[in-house]
Amino acid sequence: MSHKHYLTLDNITAIYGDSVAVSGLTIEVAKGELLSLLGPSGCGKTTTLRMIAGFVQPSEGRVILNGEDISKRPVHTRNIGVVFQSYALFPHLTALDNVGFGLRMRHVGKADSRARAAAALDTVGLGGYYDRYPGQLSGGQQQRVALARALVIEPDVLLLDEPLSNLDAHLRADMRTEIRTLQQRLGITTVFVTHDQQEALAMSDRVAVMNKGLLAEIGTPVALCDRPHSPFTASFLGARTVIEGKTENGLFSAPGLTCEGAPSGATRLVLRASRLRLSGETGPLHVSGTLVNAAFLGDTYEADIQSACGTIRLIVPSDMPPPPLGTPCSIQTQPGGATFI
Numbered sequence: 001m002s003h004k005h006y007l008t009l010d011n012i013t014a015i016y017g018d019s020v021a022v023s024g025l026t027i028e029v030a031k032g033e034l035l036s037l038l039g040p041s042g043c044g045k046t047t048t049l050r051m052i053a054g055f056v057q058p059s060e061g062r063v064i065l066n067g068e069d070i071s072k073r074p075v076h077t078r079n080i081g082v083v084f085q086s087y088a089l090f091p092h093l094t095a096l097d098n099v100g101f102g103l104r105m106r107h108v109g110k111a112d113s114r115a116r117a118a119a120a121l122d123t124v125g126l127g128g129y130y131d132r133y134p135g136q137l138s139g140g141q142q143q144r145v146a147l148a149r150a151l152v153i154e155p156d157v158l159l160l161d162e163p164l165s166n167l168d169a170h171l172r173a174d175m176r177t178e179i180r181t182l183q184q185r186l187g188i189t190t191v192f193v194t195h196d197q198q199e200a201l202a203m204s205d206r207v208a209v210m211n212k213g214l215l216a217e218i219g220t221p222v223a224l225c226d227r228p229h230s231p232f233t234a235s236f237l238g239a240r241t242v243i244e245g246k247t248e249n250g251l252f253s254a255p256g257l258t259c260e261g262a263p264s265g266a267t268r269l270v271l272r273a274s275r276l277r278l279s280g281e282t283g284p285l286h287v288s289g290t291l292v293n294a295a296f297l298g299d300t301y302e303a304d305i306q307s308a309c310g311t312i313r314l315i316v317p318s319d320m321p322p323p324p325l326g327t328p329c330s331i332q333t334q335p336g337g338a339t340f341i
């Protein structure tokens, strides 16, 4: 996908009182792309979304949509659809009227509004639910109504703020697939806020990892997982151990650990839990320690090895059960198991 600048966040900063929520953020989103903003609570994801929607004014920088600087435009004149975590449906309006509301506000005639709202509800699989009130719908169905309401205005950009976080795990996985399929079918440019790394990886064309109001790193899900460039990304993307050390003549070393094949200047070794095995054999990685945790997770075991350089996490297949706790172990890397920053 070309990163044609359909939506550009150009060096935007948001300040609340004397605290900086977002600091000099620059991101370009291509037309039709789904970009996730991923990061821990408080890193500035929602504030970024609010600046795109127009609820928060950037104190510096610009939001450019399709070549136009929309930074100063009021919310209702931006053609942007938003789905909030809380759905924010009107309890006293039916599903059809909730979806049609935005059109009526835009002075679309009543019959036309109803027809378009009905079509939007059909799109999200709620064909039979036009006359239900929000209180008569499940959480997942309310979420679909909120999505239909955002889509019915045919927005230039769709903004989704943790839309799945109120749903149970099963439904969340289904909705994730549905939203992604719909987004691709409609080709709608989407910015998706989440703190759930799996959700971001599963749904996105690219992921922007944020930390403390700053962009830590941006890339495709596979690139971020296989070759993280920032230590924050490496540790935030989960199931990775980051070890500090130094490199001389291609050999990375840290207390009680060495790893061959390091580029000059590397100061961190990233060990990816799912690409490590407990083994008597050694490869490029030399480290030994003691098994201190082995949890059965169904298809895998999660194991922790305590070593001189800290605790190293492994995720091993369930047909390779770890030895008893307290057993001395060494670790073998599989391709992609050890990378350097």
Ligand SMILES: Nc1ncnc2c1ncn2[C@@H]1O[C@H](COP(=O)(O)OP(=O)(O)OP(=O)(O)O)[C@@H](O)[C@H]1O
Residues within 6 Å of the ligand: 016, 017, 020, 021, 039, 040, 041, 042, 043, 044, 045, 046, 047, 048, 195
């Ligand atoms: N209206 C506000 N007034 C003052 N400070 C705010 C306001 N909204 C957010 N903040 C602060 O700005 C920072 C960024 O908040 P933001 O909601 O953008 O983070 P987030 O990454 O979306 O977090 P979460 O995942 O918890 O929603 C936080 O430190 C937060 O406390």
